[in-house]
Amino acid sequence: QKEVEQDPGPLSVPEGAIVSLNCTYSNSAFQYFMWYRQYSRKGPELLMYTYSSGNKEDGRFTAQVDKSSKYISLFIRDSQPSDSATYLCAMSLQGNKLVFGAGTILRVKS
Amino acid sequence: EADIYQTPRYLVIGTGKKITLECSQTMGHDKMYWYQQDPGMELHLIHYSYGVNSTEKGDLSSESTVSRIRTEHFPLTLESARPSHTSQYLCASMKGGAGNTEAFFGQGTRLTVV
Numbered sequence: 097q098k099e100v101e102q103d104p105g106p107l108s109v110p111e112g113a114i115v116s117l118n119c120t121y122s123n124s125a126f127q128y129f130m131w132y133r134q135y136s137r138k139g140p141e142l143l144m145y146t147y148s149s150g151n152k153e154d155g156r157f158t159a160q161v162d163k164s165s166k167y168i169s170l171f172i173r174d175s176q177p178s179d180s181a182t183y184l185c186a187m188s189l190q191g192n193k194l195v196f197g198a199g200t201i202l203r204v205k206s
Numbered sequence: 207e208a209d210i211y212q213t214p215r216y217l218v219i220g221t222g223k224k225i226t227l228e229c230s231q232t233m234g235h236d237k238m239y240w241y242q243q244d245p246g247m248e249l250h251l252i253h254y255s256y257g258v259n260s261t262e263k264g265d266l267s268s269e270s271t272v273s274r275i276r277t278e279h280f281p282l283t284l285e286s287a288r289p290s291h292t293s294q295y296l297c298a299s300m301k302g303g304a305g306n307t308e309a310f311f312g313q314g315t316r317l318t319v320v
Contacts, residue, residue, distance in 0.1 A: 098248070100248065102248075104246050128307045130307060130308075137313070137314075138313055138314075139210075139296055139298075139311030139312050139313050139314055140249075140296075140309075140311050141310075141311065142308045142309070145307055145308065184248075184249070188307060192237070192256075193239075193251060193254065193264075193265075194239075194249075194251075194307070194309055195248075196241075196248045196249040197248055198246055198247055198248045199246075199248070
């Protein structure tokens with residue numbers, strides 16, 4: 097069983113839609129939860145970071161962590177064509193080694 | 207933009223050749239990592255280092271080796287390339303200390319072994 101499960105998509109939505117991206121995980125000891133965005137032919141870059149459970153908002157992006165369900169989500173409001181990318185969830189125990197999901201390909205159509 | 211650089215960006219090489227993928231960062235980060243990324247698959251950690259002269263194998267078995275002689279430099283070497291090594295290789299660095307979770311990635315090296 098993979099430590100982190102993420103639906104690879106692709107997910108195709110019209111511009112302006114609300115997007116929901118999700119990951120589940122099996123290791124209850126994970127403490128740090130991250131979302132990375134990766135554009136084509138580029139390396140991943142950190143989008144959102146959450147420690148333990150709860151919500152975090154940054155502009156159009158909201159990250160949620162539910163440790164009791166071992167489930168994390170990223171919501172994108174008013175999605176734009178520039179949001180088209182692969183979104184990778186990642187998590188770690190003490191911030192050392194990151195464990196990544198497979199990434200979800202998102203396409204926002206104008 | 208992150209100050210971490212990988213060269214070459216693309217490499218096509220014949221079976222049996224020795225290759226070195228270069229990774230350099232100018233942020234003074236102690237932690238450096240090599241990941242392998244294939245389409246639709248999660249990033250797999252193949253090597254990591256927490257400082258000079260410290261290297262460890264990651265979770266994914268790899269026939270590659272790494273060295274960390276200087277803080278800023280973390281090259282990965284394949285002694286004898288095989289078609290199964292065809293993949294995208296991503297280098298990353300992170301500040302030291304517990305709770306630092308932002309990994310800065312290079313743009314990757316796309317390796318094709320023919």
